[in-house]
Amino acid sequence: MRFPRWASVLTSTLALTSVASLTACSSDDATHSASAGPDGAFPATVEHKFGSTTIESRPDRVVTVGFNDLDFALALGEAPVATRAFTGYDYKQRPWAQGYATDIPEVGGMELDVEKVAEADPDVLLGTYAVFTQDDYDTLSGLAPTVGDVRGPADGRAASWEDQLDAIGKALGKQGEAEKVRDQVRAAFGAATAANPQFAGRTAAVAMVLDNGFYILEPEDPRAAFFTTLGFTAPAETGTVSPERLDLLDQRTLIVLGATKEKLASDPVFSQLPVVKEDRTVYLGEFGTDATAALGFASPLSQPYLLDAATPALSAATDDDPATVVPAVG
Template sequence: MRSPRWASVLSSTLALTGVASLAACTSDDATDSAFVGSDGVFPVTMQHKFGSTTIESRPNRVVTVGFNDLDFALALGETPVATRAFTGYDYKQRPWAQGYPTDIPEVGGMELDVEKVAAANPDVLLGTYAVFTKNDYDTLSGLAPTVGDVLGTADGGTASWEDQLDAIGKALGKQGEAEKVRDRVRTAFDAATAANSQFAGRTAAVAMVLDNGFYILEPEDPRAAFFTTLGFTAPTETGTVSPERLDLLDQPTLIVLGATKEKLAADPVFSQLAVVKEDRTVYLGEFGTDATAAIGFASPLSQPYLLDVATPALSAATDDDPATVVPAIG
């Protein structure tokens, strides 16, 4: 299942406004591989949640309609002519994308404005993590070839950032660039794990703060996958954690999204957990701040940034020395 990803609440269906559904340009024909084509050679056909889409020629007018597709396009040297805004965060000032264009026209945020999408005159629409409904997808694919939510190549479930990078690289005819970007990010992860062998096999609960408790992210969630890539393992029980079951957070390491240490200290049950008292907890901060947004983007641009800001805290929280103070993030 997809757990909430963008801030504390994300509807599983995002409304598209302003245009009636149009005919889809997809096919139900499946292929053994999700992609057909080679670097820079078109047409290219790819599979996604809603079937397959063929892009006949290299697109010149790219519009990103997924929540984090903008970062992937920028990482590959492509500046979209329009993009979906990342809501709940001043994404134009995100520190991991300094030097990239910030004046890209927007076509909506939590809800897409299809009239604006159409006005951008797109050659292709990239929505590799957009949480579309079938009606949403049909509407957009009537405007231009649309790459919908891609499926994970490992199990057909939630796509990893590498799955997204692969899809977008092929849609743009930039597979070679995508491989180079992937290698750079993997090298950054390898350096962090090499310097912190204690991460390997250590259980870490990645918990998001909700109004009525916590939510422990499943290992396939892109935010939790950041930590499993570093070598951590997810706890056996994931999902919603009620106030009566905060003991589920009491793992060798706890990583908290959506609240500060100071705010949670006011909770008498939470503050008495061993993982909290022994300072084995890392707080990524409130929603809408740089670190929590970076993990939400889960992109080739945001992840190296997050490694830089979070690894020192993770290192301190996993040395099993109660005297070590875990540094604040942000």
């Protein structure tokens, strides 16, 4: 099973980004795809991009075929019998999932192996963030009831991690657990914002380092949305930043994905940007490291971990005191 060309970018950046991207913003007033029905009731019907899927009874053999669905299942106390690998990172050693099942058979990475999926003998397939095509979905739904990419609220916003959590909670008959997990993650974000009121309304560019420049993430991207949940706002211009337009990075705060401070120090233009010279920049590290991977997972397990890891650096970078040294993240 082959996925769109953009998926190759996901491998190199540990990204979870596409038109169907999952924003990390809270959506208290959102209409979730799996909000109806009593807790644990079956049959359970979950709506998604390809229509709806009915799970007749509580599934015993769960296979996660989305890019980050594994973390959601684990957060709800479900150890899948097989999973899609998260490529470009040693995901089995991710620090935010310590204590959870890690030695889970894989059914592919960037490309799913349909034969391995079938061999896992699934009762349900969870692909709430899989970027399936209709053909992909049709193939998998011929093996077992398949929950495809979740849709966003009716107001047109992109689907959030909370929509994912609700859909998976209903599919597993664990809506009550899903609500508790959601509340815990919201509380973690709330504590970080309460301790750092200076985040509110502050413009922050979340920029990936590319071979030929940078890319400022759109606010609906789950990695950028992690920061908007903390109160930051996205810059007016996003997208590809050529070497000639590095001034677009010069916002009140800059968050860099994919490179260390030491690596970028040799760039004479980048190093002279006021946001860099005044130490208002946070470096999350190279791709393939824990912080960037946690941001890419955008899950109920990874986000609290990243809050603990990154908030001290964000606090230091936003106190507007050039004498404050921004600590390393990690």
